[in-house]
Amino acid sequence: MFRLINLYILIFFFAACATVPSREEPPLQVVSTVNIKKYLGRWYEIARYPNWFQTDCYAVTADYELAEDGSSIKVTNRCKDRQLNGEMREAVGMAHIADSNTSAKLRVTFFWPFYGNYWIVSLGDDYEYAVVSEPKRQYLWVLSRKPTMDKLKYRKIVESLAKRNFDIGLLKVTPQF
Numbered sequence: 001m002f003r004l005i006n007l008y009i010l011i012f013f014f015a016a017c018a019t020v021p022s023r024e025e026p027p028l029q030v031v032s033t034v035n036i037k038k039y040l041g042r043w044y045e046i047a048r049y050p051n052w053f054q055t056d057c058y059a060v061t062a063d064y065e066l067a068e069d070g071s072s073i074k075v076t077n078r079c080k081d082r083q084l085n086g087e088m089r090e091a092v093g094m095a096h097i098a099d100s101n102t103s104a105k106l107r108v109t110f111f112w113p114f115y116g117n118y119w120i121v122s123l124g125d126d127y128e129y130a131v132v133s134e135p136k137r138q139y140l141w142v143l144s145r146k147p148t149m150d151k152l153k154y155r156k157i158v159e160s161l162a163k164r165n166f167d168i169g170l171l172k173v174t175p176q177f
């Protein structure tokens with residue numbers, strides 16, 4: 001099991017750090033400000049762009065908590081493997097704020113020295129949902145504080161992403177139950 005987790009972490013970082021040519025798009029904008037203390041806690045993955053490091057992942061969650069040093073954030077990603085009642089997979093990493101003006105751009109590592117961008121591009125007024133991507137729009141996650149999201153709210157988020165040059169046809173809903 002330990003080898004599987006290490007392999008999963010290694011794969012995630014190579015994928016997150018890989019550069020793939022993309023079409024010319026306007027620069028990705030992040031939210032104007034993030035209160036990190038309000039952002040901490042559990043998030044449920046509502047939808048994502050398919051990616052090979054999350055293949056066969058169901059019931060995906062991400063937990064964020066201040067690390068012991070107080071200056072970084074401990075990230076714990078979990079999912080059920082291959083089916084909703086499958087074995088739990090877990091990856092633990094650390095995030096650092098990369099933009100102190102907004103706190104909306106983070107750098108995350110699950111396997112040092114490799115880091116990936118974690119940009120908060122949309123955020124609910126009450127931190128009830130968040131949308132996370134990276135500068136080239138190759139990865140995308142829609143997160144919620146609850147395992148389900150109101151269909152109208154989800155549709156509005158998706159429409160907003162389409163206007164921001166995300167390929168919404170790639171977005172796949174994540175089974176939570």
